[in-house]
Amino acid sequence: MPNIKSSTELRNNYNEISKFCHDHEEPIFITKNGQGDLAVMSIEAYEMLTGKLELYRALDEGRAAVKAGKTRPLSDVMQDLRQEITDGNL
Incomplete structure (x- = not known):
């Protein structure tokens, strides 16, 4: 309530x-x-709320990309992420 x-x-x-x-x-x-x-x-509640909205927006972008056929093999994505971590970009 x-x-x-x-x-x-x-x-x-x-x-x-x-x-x-x-x-x-x-x-x-x-x-x-x-x-x-x-x-x-509170600021904490506001930040949590805006964080959720950002996540929902990213998920919607991902769904749209999948529907448009813009996909990559998971192994390629993981390799790119590992490289970015190694390079200090993440």
Whole structure:
């Protein structure tokens, strides 16, 4: 169930809201004049969320490449990765 607070509560209880966001790694939804206005979350939760979005984007690119027939043998890919690691490029 979403945690909803007013903008007044955010202003008056910032430390409590900050602690909740860090302890639970989930957003608090802030309302203004009774309407949804903001979602507040810890930096850690935000970075995790954006990391997931980047991963989903990369997976979609991979699926599109497979559908377009742009594939390579796994052994070639692994050899290239090992070489990049050896060269210090990864």
